[in-house]
Amino acid sequence: MDEPELTIIIPTLNEEENIDKLCKLIHGYLPETNIIVVDDGSTDSTQEIVLQMDSHVKLIDRSSENIHGLSISIRDGVLNCKTKWFMVIDGDLQHPPESLLDALKCFNKGAELVIGYRIKVEDWPFPRKMISWGAQLLGNIALLLRRKNRPKDIMSGFFGAETSIVRTLIQDNKIQYEGYKFLFDLLKILPRSVKIEQFGYIFKNREFGTSKIGNKQMWEYFKSLFK
Ligand SMILES: Nc1nc2c(ncn2[C@@H]2O[C@H](COP(=O)(O)OP(=O)(O)O)[C@@H](O)[C@H]2O)c(=O)[nH]1
Numbered sequence: 072m073d074e075p076e077l078t079i080i081i082p083t084l085n086e087e088e089n090i091d092k093l094c095k096l097i098h099g100y101l102p103e104t105n106i107i108v109v110d111d112g113s114t115d116s117t118q119e120i121v122l123q124m125d126s127h128v129k130l131i132d133r134s135s136e137n138i139h140g141l142s143i144s145i146r147d148g149v150l151n152c153k154t155k156w157f158m159v160i161d162g163d164l165q166h167p168p169e170s171l172l173d174a175l176k177c178f179n180k181g182a183e184l185v186i187g188y189r190i191k192v193e194d195w196p197f198p199r200k201m202i203s204w205g206a207q208l209l210g211n212i213a214l215l216l217r218r219k220n221r222p223k224d225i226m227s228g229f230f231g232a233e234t235s236i237v238r239t240l241i242q243d244n245k246i247q248y249e250g251y252k253f254l255f256d257l258l259k260i261l262p263r264s265v266k267i268e269q270f271g272y273i274f275k276n277r278e279f280g281t282s283k284i285g286n287k288q289m290w291e292y293f294k295s296l297f298k
């Protein structure tokens with residue numbers, strides 16, 4: 072079998088109930104694919120579980136870093152990625168791992184940026200739906216004013232790209248890391264000519280563990296609209 076050209080990056084914070092199942096599902100669909108789990112200092116056994124997995128799963132332990140967060144964790148994942156493409160997926164099984172096959176098809180079609188968009192969100196409460204709608208609207212306006220691409224879900228956490236493109240932007244210090252929406256910060260700087268492919272997926276309910284998104288993350292996103 073040829074070496075897989077895709078690496079899966081999973082940012083985690085206290086996902087002990089989900090991480091083992093997720094990695095096994097990924098390897099069921101994409102055998103031998105490298106997985107990088109970027110853990111930001113989980114206080115549960117997430118790290119111990121990952122360390123016991125096979126050699127295709129690597130742990131980046133960010134617990135002693137000064138700056139924590141989703142975006143900066145994704146940055147570390149990309150910098151450690153050795154394949155042509157990478158794909159980021161949440162560690163809580165809300166992104167269906169089978170959709171990684173759709174992502175791979177997009178890359179094989181020549182995409183430089185691949186974005187999963189939510190065709191349905193299972194059970195979000197009304198306030199969360201409103202916040203998401205408002206954030207999408209403001210983000211779209213911000214991208215429109217910058218004359219940038221506006222794909223279907225500009226805030227998707229289920230996305231990937233050609234590694235060399237994003238690595239160059241990271242090394243040139245072009246990306247902001249305070250936020251938690253790496254994709255949005257990427258869209259703000261990528262040229263319009265970048266080749267984007269999108270696939271739809273159903274955003275599932277979180278069965279175990281809790282969401283870490285709160286007021287701090289929303290405020291960071293709001294500030295990132297103007298930067
Ligand atoms: N490395 C890292 N992962 C995080 C952080 N915050 C959340 N995550 C992970 O990012 C993914 C999405 O987070 P989640 O809280 O489920 O966000 P939600 O689905 O939007 O409610 C999950 O895998 C989390 O464990 C963080 O600060 N650092």
Ligand SMILES: [Mg+2]
Nearest residue numbers: 161163165277
């Ligand atoms: Mg989640």
